[in-house]
Amino acid sequence: MASIRFSALNDVLHRKPIHVTPPSDKISEFFGENVFNQRVMRKYLTEEAYESVQAVIIEGKRIERKIADQVASSMRDWALSKGVTHYTHWFQPLTGSTAEKHDAFFEPLGSHGDSMERFDGSQLVQQEPDASSFPNGGIRNTFEARGYTIWDPTSPAFIIDRTLCIPTIFIAYTGEALDNKTPLLRALNAVDEAATDVCQYFDKNVTKVNSSLGWEQEYFLIDKSFFNARPDLVLTGRTLFGHAPAKGQQLDDHYFGTIPERINAFMRDFENESLRLGIPLKTRHNEVAPNQFECAPIYEESNLANDHNLLLMDIMDKVARRHDLRILFHEKPFAGLNGSGKHNNWSLSTNTGINLLAPGKNPKSNLQFLTFFINTIKAIHTHADILRASIASAGNDHRLGANEAPPAIISVFIGTQLTNLLNELEENVGSGKMTPELKTALKMEIGKIPEILLDNTDRNRTSPFAFTGNKFEFRAVGSTANCGVPMTALNMMVADQLRDFKINVDKKIDSGLTKDEAILQELRKLIIESKDIRFEGNGYGEEWHKEAKRRGLSNLRTSLDALEVYERKEVIDLFDRNKVLTPRELESRYEIEIEKLIMKLQIEGRVLGDMINNHVIPTAYNYQNKLIRNVTGMIQIFGKEADNIGKGQKELIKKITLHVDKLNELVEKMTEGRRKANKIENSKKKARAYIDDVKSCFDDIRYHADKLEMLIDDEIWPLPKFREMLFTR
Numbered sequence: 001m002a003s004i005r006f007s008a009l010n011d012v013l014h015r016k017p018i019h020v021t022p023p024s025d026k027i028s029e030f031f032g033e034n035v036f037n038q039r040v041m042r043k044y045l046t047e048e049a050y051e052s053v054q055a056v057i058i059e060g061k062r063i064e065r066k067i068a069d070q071v072a073s074s075m076r077d078w079a080l081s082k083g084v085t086h087y088t089h090w091f092q093p094l095t096g097s098t099a100e101k102h103d104a105f106f107e108p109l110g111s112h113g114d115s116m117e118r119f120d121g122s123q124l125v126q127q128e129p130d131a132s133s134f135p136n137g138g139i140r141n142t143f144e145a146r147g148y149t150i151w152d153p154t155s156p157a158f159i160i161d162r163t164l165c166i167p168t169i170f171i172a173y174t175g176e177a178l179d180n181k182t183p184l185l186r187a188l189n190a191v192d193e194a195a196t197d198v199c200q201y202f203d204k205n206v207t208k209v210n211s212s213l214g215w216e217q218e219y220f221l222i223d224k225s226f227f228n229a230r231p232d233l234v235l236t237g238r239t240l241f242g243h244a245p246a247k248g249q250q251l252d253d254h255y256f257g258t259i260p261e262r263i264n265a266f267m268r269d270f271e272n273e274s275l276r277l278g279i280p281l282k283t284r285h286n287e288v289a290p291n292q293f294e295c296a297p298i299y300e301e302s303n304l305a306n307d308h309n310l311l312l313m314d315i316m317d318k319v320a321r322r323h324d325l326r327i328l329f330h331e332k333p334f335a336g337l338n339g340s341g342k343h344n345n346w347s348l349s350t351n352t353g354i355n356l357l358a359p360g361k362n363p364k365s366n367l368q369f370l371t372f373f374i375n376t377i378k379a380i381h382t383h384a385d386i387l388r389a390s391i392a393s394a395g396n397d398h399r400l401g402a403n404e405a406p407p408a409i410i411s412v413f414i415g416t417q418l419t420n421l422l423n424e425l426e427e428n429v430g431s432g433k434m435t436p437e438l439k440t441a442l443k444m445e446i447g448k449i450p451e452i453l454l455d456n457t458d459r460n461r462t463s464p465f466a467f468t469g470n471k472f473e474f475r476a477v478g479s480t481a482n483c484g485v486p487m488t489a490l491n492m493m494v495a496d497q498l499r500d501f502k503i504n505v506d507k508k509i510d511s512g513l514t515k516d517e518a519i520l521q522e523l524r525k526l527i528i529e530s531k532d533i534r535f536e537g538n539g540y541g542e543e544w545h546k547e548a549k550r551r552g553l554s555n556l557r558t559s560l561d562a563l564e565v566y567e568r569k570e571v572i573d574l575f576d577r578n579k580v581l582t583p584r585e586l587e588s589r590y591e592i593e594i595e596k597l598i599m600k601l602q603i604e605g606r607v608l609g610d611m612i613n614n615h616v617i618p619t620a621y622n623y624q625n626k627l628i629r630n631v632t633g634m635i636q637i638f639g640k641e642a643d644n645i646g647k648g649q650k651e652l653i654k655k656i657t658l659h660v661d662k663l664n665e666l667v668e669k670m671t672e673g674r675r676k677a678n679k680i681e682n683s684k685k686k687a688r689a690y691i692d693d694v695k696s697c698f699d700d701i702r703y704h705a706d707k708l709e710m711l712i713d714d715e716i717w718p719l720p721k722f723r724e725m726l727f728t729r
C-alpha cells in the first residue's frame with residue numbers, strides 16, 4: 001500500500017538537475033525578444049502609427065481603426081517572422097487565473113485550395129470568446145452569454161509557444177467588467193487624474209502620474225512524484241494533514257542559504273523564459289520555510305507589472321514540470337510552516353520622472369513628498385476595510401495572523417523618524433496665518449527629510465502596510481492573488497483622498513491662506529485624523545489586538561467577514577464615484593468571491609473525507625491487524641503468561657482504535673455539515689455554514705490523522721510525509 005510513497009522517494013533520490021542552456025550569455029541580448037515592444041514597434045510601424053500607439057500608451061488616447069489595422073498587420077508580420085501560427089486574446093477572468101482562446105492566423109480562401117495568413121485591426125481590437133463558462137456573478141445570463149475581450153494597448157503583446165498573446169480586458173455585452181484588469185485600469189485612471197491635479201501645486205509640468213508596482217512572489221517547490229502521491233496537493237494545492245517534521249524551520253538555516261542545484265536549474269530556466277518575455281526579474285532567494293523560495297522583478301507601471309506577475313506564475317508552473325517539480329502558490333501548503341505571500345510594493349511617479357513617495361532635495365519637493373505620503377496614510381485610515389477585503393481568499397485565511405504574516409488588522413508603519421516629523425508638524429503648524437519665523441522653522445524641518453531617511457534603518461516586518469523609504473509595501477497580499485485586486489483598491493482610495501485634499505486646500509487658498517500654509521494645515525488635519533492607523537510596534541503580538549480594539553480598528557479575521565464590506569453603502573459609493581466598479585459590478589464580484597470560498601471549502605471537505613476514509617483508516621486497520629496477530633500469537637505461545645507481556649502492543653491497538661473512532665465520527669459530522677450547507681440557497685448563509693459546520697472539523701480531523709501518522713508503521717504509511725516532501729533532495 002505504501003508503494004506509491006516509496007516509489008516517489010526512489011524517484012526523487014535519482015533525480016538529476018536538468019541542464020539549462022541560456023539563450024545567450026548576456027541577458028541584454030535576449031531580454032524582451034518575444035515582446036512586441038517599443039523597439040519592435042519602431043521597426044515595424046510607420047511613423048504615424050508608432051506615434052499614435054505611443055499617445056495611447058502615454059496619454060491614454062483612444063486608438064483609431066486605421067491605426068489598429070496597421071498595428072495588427074505589423075504584429076502579424078513580426079509574429080510570423082518568429083514562427084508564430086496562432087494568436088489569442090489573453091485576459092483575466094474572475095476565476096483568478098488567466099484565460100486564452102487560440103485562433104490560427106491561417107485562413108482558407110475560396111474553394112481553390114488557396115489560403116493566407118490573416119489578422120487585421122478588428123481581430124486585434126475585439127474578440128468574442130464563448131464566455132458563458134466564466135464566472136460573472138449573475139451579470140450575464142447564459143442566453144445573452146456574449147462577452148468581449150478588448151485590446152489593452154498599454155500592455156505589449158508577447159509570444160508564448162508559437163502563439164501571439166494580446167493582453168485584453170474582458171467585458172460583458174452590456175459593458176460591465178468581467179475581469180480583474182478593467183477595474184484596475186479604471187482605478188489607475190482615477191489616481192492619475194487626482195494625483196496630477198495635486199501635483200499642479202508643485203510643478204505645472206506634470207501631466208500624468210503613474211502608479212508603480214513591484215511584487216515579490218513566494219512559492220514552494222516539491223517533487224512531482226510526491227505531489228502526485230498526495231491527492232490533497234493535486235486537488236486543493238495544499239496538504240490537508242501531515243505531521244510536522246522533527247526538523248522544521250526552527251534552525252532558520254534555509255533562509256538565504258545556498259539554493260540546491262536542481263532548484264537552481266529550475267530558476268535559471270524560468271528566469272530565461274521570463275526575461276525573453278520582458279519580465280525584469282532581478283532577485284531570487286530561499287525563503288524561511290524549507291523548499292520555499294521567492295523571486296522579484298524591478299518594479300513597473302502597475303498594469304504591466306500585474307500582467308507580468310500573472311504571466312510569470314504561468315511560466316513557473318510550466319517550467320517546473322520540465323524539471324519534474326510542482327510549484328505550489330497556495331498561501332499555506334504546509335501547516336506549521338511559513339506561508340506564502342506576495343508583497344506589493346507601491347508608489348506613484350510623475351511623467352517628469354519624480355517618485356512622489358521619495359523625499360526630494362529641497363523643502364518644496366519634500367512638501368510634495370509629505371503631501372502624497374500623508375494622503376496615502378489617510379486613505380488607508382479611511383478605507384482600511386476595503387484594503388482588507390481586497391486580499392480576502394480562502395487560502396489567505398490560513399496565513400493572515402498566523403504569526404508569520406501580518407494580522408488581519410490593517411495598520412501603517414512609517415518608522416520613528418517620520419513619526420517624529422509628523423508629530424512636529426501636528427504640534428507646530430497650528431491653524432490660521434503663520435509667522436515668518438514659523439515658516440522658516442518648518443522649512444528647515446521639512447528640508448531635513450532626506451537626511452533622516454538615509455539613516456532610517458528601523459524596518460518593521462510585522463506591519464501589513466509599511467513605508468520603506470521610497471514606497472509603501474503592502475504585505476498582506478496572498479501568494480495566489482491577482483495583484484490587480486489590491487492595486488485597484490489602493491489606487492482608488494488614494495485617488496479619492498487626493499481629490500478631497502485638493503478641494504480642501506483650494507478652499508483654504510480661496511479664504512486667503514498662501515498655498516504652502518493651506519497645504520500644511522490640511523496635512524496637519526489629516527495627520528491628526530489618521531493617527532490611529534499608525535502603529536510602530538509588533539503586529540504579531542497579542543498586545544496589538546487589544547490595542548487595535550481600543551483604537552476601534554477593524555479586525556476582519558475571516559475572508560467572509562472581510563467581503564461583507566462590499567455591502568456597505570459608503571463602499572459601494574466609493575467604487576462608483578471613482579468609476580472603478582458600478583454597484584452592479586461590485587455586487588457581482590462580491591457574489592463570485594463568496595462562491596469561490598464555498599467551492600474551496602467544499603472541495604477541501606470532500607478531499608479530506610476521502611483521504612481519511614480511503615488512506616488513513618484502512619492503513620490504521622492494516623497496522624492494527626498486524627498488532628492483533630502479534631498479540632494473538634503471543635497468547636498462543638505464552639498462554640496465560642501473555643497477560644503481562646505485549647502490553648505495549650495492546651496499548652497501541654487501543655490508541656489506534658480511539659483515533660480511528662474519532663476520525664469516523666468527525667468525518668461523519670463534517671459530511672453531515674456539508675450536506676446541510678449544500679441545501680442552503682443564500683450564498684452568504686451557505687458560506688457561513690461551510691465555515692461553521694465544515695471547516696470547523698478540519699483541525700480536529702487533522703489532529704487525529706497526524707497522531708495516527710506517528711503511531712503507524714512507517715513501512716505502510718501511504719502518503720509522502722512532510723519531512724520527505726520538504727527535505728529530500
Ligand code: ADP
Nearest residue numbers: 212213214215296297298299345346347470471
Ligand atoms: P525587500 O523588501 O525584500 O527588502 P527592496 O526594499 O529592495 O526589497 O525592494 C522590494 C521591491 O520593491 C522590489 O521588487 C522593487 O522592485 C520594489 N520597488 C522599489 N522601488 C519601487 C517603487 N518606486 N514603486 C514600486 N515598487 C518599488
Ligand code: MG
Nearest residue numbers: 216343345473
Ligand atoms: Mg519586501
